Amino acid sequence: xxxxxxxxxxxxxxxxxxxxxxxxxxxxxxxxxxxxxxxxxxxxxxxxxxxxxxxxxxxxxxxxxxxxxxxxxxxxxxxxxxxxxxxxxxxxxxxxxxxxxxxxxxxxxxxxxxxxxxxxxxxxxxxxxxxxxxxxxxxxxxxxxxxxxxxxxxxxxxxxxxxxxxxxxxxxxxxxxxxxxxxxxxxxxxxxxxxxxxxxxxxxxxxxxxxxxxxxxxxxxxxxxxxxxxxxxxxxxxxxxxxxxxxxxxxxxxxxxxxxxxxxxxxxxxxxxxxxxxxxxxxxxxxx
Amino acid sequence: xxxxxxxxxxxxxxxxxxxxxxxxxxxxxxxxxxxxxxxxxxxxxxxxxxxxxxxxxxxxxxxxxxxxxxxxxxxxxxxxxxxxxxxxxxxxxxxxxxxxxxxxxxxxxxxxxxxxxxxxxxxxxxxxxxxxxxxxxxxxxxxxxxxxxxxxxxxxxxxxxxxxxxxxxxxxxxxxxxxxxxxxxxxxxxxxxx
Numbered sequence: 071x072x073x074x075x076x077x078x079x080x081x082x083x084x085x086x087x088x089x090x091x092x093x094x095x096x097x098x099x100x101x102x103x104x105x106x107x108x109x110x111x112x113x114x115x116x117x118x119x120x121x122x123x124x125x126x127x128x129x130x131x132x133x134x135x136x137x138x139x140x141x142x143x144x145x146x147x148x149x150x151x152x153x154x155x156x157x158x159x160x161x162x163x164x165x166x167x168x169x170x171x172x173x174x175x176x177x178x179x180x181x182x183x184x185x186x187x188x189x190x191x192x193x194x195x196x197x198x199x200x201x202x203x204x205x206x207x208x209x210x211x212x213x214x215x216x217x218x219x220x221x222x223x224x225x226x227x228x229x230x231x232x233x234x235x236x237x238x239x240x241x242x243x244x245x246x247x248x249x250x251x252x253x254x255x256x257x258x259x260x261x262x263x264x265x266x267x268x269x270x271x272x273x274x275x276x277x278x279x280x281x282x283x284x285x286x287x288x289x290x291x292x293x294x295x296x297x298x299x300x301x302x303x304x305x306x307x308x309x310x311x312x313x314x315x316x317x318x319x320x321x322x323x324x325x326x327x328x329x330x331x332x333x334x335x336x337x338x339x340x341x342x343x344x345x346x347x348x349x350x351x352x353x354x355x356x357x358x
Numbered sequence: 359x360x361x362x363x364x365x366x367x368x369x370x371x372x373x374x375x376x377x378x379x380x381x382x383x384x385x386x387x388x389x390x391x392x393x394x395x396x397x398x399x400x401x402x403x404x405x406x407x408x409x410x411x412x413x414x415x416x417x418x419x420x421x422x423x424x425x426x427x428x429x430x431x432x433x434x435x436x437x438x439x440x441x442x443x444x445x446x447x448x449x450x451x452x453x454x455x456x457x458x459x460x461x462x463x464x465x466x467x468x469x470x471x472x473x474x475x476x477x478x479x480x481x482x483x484x485x486x487x488x489x490x491x492x493x494x495x496x497x498x499x500x501x502x503x504x505x506x507x508x509x510x511x512x513x514x515x516x517x518x519x520x521x522x523x524x525x526x527x528x529x530x531x532x533x534x535x536x537x538x539x540x541x542x543x544x545x546x547x548x549x550x551x552x
């Protein structure tokens with residue numbers, strides 16, 4: 071009985087010794103696995119940015135740590151919204167900048183090309199160590215691409231015909247109380263858009279006579295193509311004077327109707343001016 | 359001790375200076391803005407607008423009172439011929455937006471039941487000014503049933519003054535004879551439209 075007891079103590083001692091020897095190794099093994107922190111996107115001046123435009127440089131930075139400071143490679147994939155890999159498992163540059171103990175910042179620059187699509191882009195950063203332990207993390211950024219398409223009737227021009235002096239004249243394409251033929255289709259990938267309108271000059275002109283552009287008003291809606299009960303608001307010579315669509319998402323159709331106040335005594339003639347539209351990343355000031 | 363205080367003050371001044379300079383020279387990084395532009399034209403065709411008006415006396419009608427048979431060049435009541443300017447005039451409203459030519463016609467002979475006074479006995483004269491002698495009898499023109507052009511290229515501040523005369527044939531049956539006189543203002547350069 072005493073012998074069994076002694077053998078038990080011996081086994082326990084051996085087990086403890088075994089654990090004492092190997093446990094640090096196991097812990098070390100686990101801690102030595104690389105870790106990739108969530109990558110962050112910056113612009114050229116190293117301001118954190120999530121929405122970019124074509125032509126801009128995207129700087130992707132990722133903090134990568136390894137307890138043994140044993141990172142072998144850090145690589146990156148950048149995939150566009152059409153699932154095309156624009157950057158395919160390229161090596162990231164070791165900036166030499168520390169992000170803490172055994173942590174280094176890796177960087178990769180990608181300039182968005184003029185033909186690159188708008189929308190949400192995926193970034194995936196991968197790292198391994200010399201034991202080929204691997205880790206990865208990902209993030210996204212957006213490329214904002216906005217375009218607007220005028221309906222054919224709007225592109226042909228906003229025409230007021232048979233207007234009498236001292237009266238309110240409604241544009242032909244309004245189609246009276248029916249559905250308007252004037253609309254703008256918004257394409258906004260990677261962002262939403264605000265839409266503005268302005269006259270290219272202060273008046274509609276016919277020889278030496280003119281009708282002030284402020285006499286022209288626009289009604290706008292994204293839901294009702296008849297614009298029933300929608301108020302008309304005057305147009306100015308600055309985009310900031312008249313916002314006609316706010317925070318519009320991709321695919322939105324903006325319906326418009328126009329009217330023109332003809333002053334009394336207005337000489338007969340054909341008065342012309344240009345109208346300009348601008349869609350801009352939502353929340354930004356329009357640019358004249 | 360004094361030197362230590364001086365150095366401390368100097369250190370504070372330096373720190374403040376660096377902070378202020380930093381605030382002054384720091385500019386918020388600006389992001390590029392995505393825009394899309396489109397343009398179109400707008401045109402407005404302001405139509406010719408003409409609104410003709412008549413003097414109050416003319417609105418009441420061209421009246422010849424106390425006519426005697428066998429008399430000529432009888433003045434209408436509002437002619438004031440030889441004494442003052444005529445009470446008959448037409449013009450266009452102030453919101454008329456073109457210059458105009460004036461036209462005049464009558465619908466036919468003056469009639470009273472089955473009796474008539476020929477339209478050729480009925481005359482008018484016109485002028486853009488008036489006084490006791492203008493419009494003058496010397497320039498009288500007989501009415502016709504189609505429009506005749508009077509003065510041309512008048513703007514919306516000018517009046518077309520008129521006088522009317524009537525010849526009553528001998529033996530004309532007593533009665534009240536009537537017809538209708540029409541006036542037309544038309545954009546200058548165009549023919550009158552019957």
